[in-house]
Amino acid sequence: MTQEKTEAVVLRSVDFSNTSRIVTFITPNRGKVACIARGVRRKGNRQDPLLDTMNRLEILYYWKDGRNVQQLGDIALLDSYPKLKRDLERGAYAAFPLEVALKAIHENEPAELPYGALVQGLELLGQQSEEPRLAVCRLVMQMLGACGFAPEMDCCVRCGAVVPPAPGFSMEGGVVCRDCRYDRRLSRDAYTVLRLWCMEDADPEVTPALLALHDPRPALSAELFAVISRYAAYQLDTSFRSVRVIYDMFP
Numbered sequence: 001m002t003q004e005k006t007e008a009v010v011l012r013s014v015d016f017s018n019t020s021r022i023v024t025f026i027t028p029n030r031g032k033v034a035c036i037a038r039g040v041r042r043k044g045n046r047q048d049p050l051l052d053t054m055n056r057l058e059i060l061y062y063w064k065d066g067r068n069v070q071q072l073g074d075i076a077l078l079d080s081y082p083k084l085k086r087d088l089e090r091g092a093y094a095a096f097p098l099e100v101a102l103k104a105i106h107e108n109e110p111a112e113l114p115y116g117a118l119v120q121g122l123e124l125l126g127q128q129s130e131e132p133r134l135a136v137c138r139l140v141m142q143m144l145g146a147c148g149f150a151p152e153m154d155c156c157v158r159c160g161a162v163v164p165p166a167p168g169f170s171m172e173g174g175v176v177c178r179d180c181r182y183d184r185r186l187s188r189d190a191y192t193v194l195r196l197w198c199m200e201d202a203d204p205e206v207t208p209a210l211l212a213l214h215d216p217r218p219a220l221s222a223e224l225f226a227v228i229s230r231y232a233a234y235q236l237d238t239s240f241r242s243v244r245v246i247y248d249m250f251p
């Protein structure tokens with residue numbers, strides 16, 4: 001058994017026995033890590049409030065190979081994202097990338113890129129200047145890209161042909177030409193922004209997509225959110241509770 005200390009974000013916390021919780025973290029070096037936090041549900045426990053979903057912590061745990069649930073030791077709060085938790089809309093949107101992390105990131109595999117994207121994205125989402133729906137769309141695309149689920153955005157994913165400025169889009173993997181089967185059409189603007197977001201992974205100097213975030217147009221962000229949430233669900237073979245909540249609360 002080795003003692004490991006790392007930064008981590010709380011993805012999920014589930015009651016276990018009368019006094020404990022199983023907490024799932026995302027960490028840069030070990031990806032997803034589930035830990036048992038013993039005794040935290042006892043009255044007056046000081047650790048328990050720190051284990052709130054979305055909190056960024058420094059954690060110490062006792063790692064043992066082959067064990068599904070590790071034992072949690074000391075924890076310290078780094079950020080509780082009060083701006084997101086106080087704001088109903090931003091808080092609801094923030095739940096989506098956390099759910100993506102839970103599904104897309106594996107256990108005991110390095111996850112530096114998606115971890116970095118998540119922490120930076122949550123920070124941005126808390127800023128009033130950011131339109132929450134667009135900020136979350138970009139964050140989820142970055143996380144999908146960092147986990148190997150980036151869609152093909154240049155050539156038709158079915159036949160390799162050049163795609164028109166407002167191409168089709170297939171949930172199986174990216175843009176589609178006029179002659180091949182697609183799930184939905186992308187508007188010219190949505191295609192431009194999605195393509196730039198995908199390119200950002202390869203070249204961090206590409207900033208026009210960031211500019212798009214500062215010129216929010218409701219129709220564009222609604223289209224991007226619809227495409228990205230459906231694409232993420234298809235690719236990760238799941239349905240996102242957070243997305244249903246977002247549509248219920250902010251139709």
Ligand SMILES: [Zn+2]
Nearest residue numbers: 156159177180
């Ligand atoms: Zn085609």
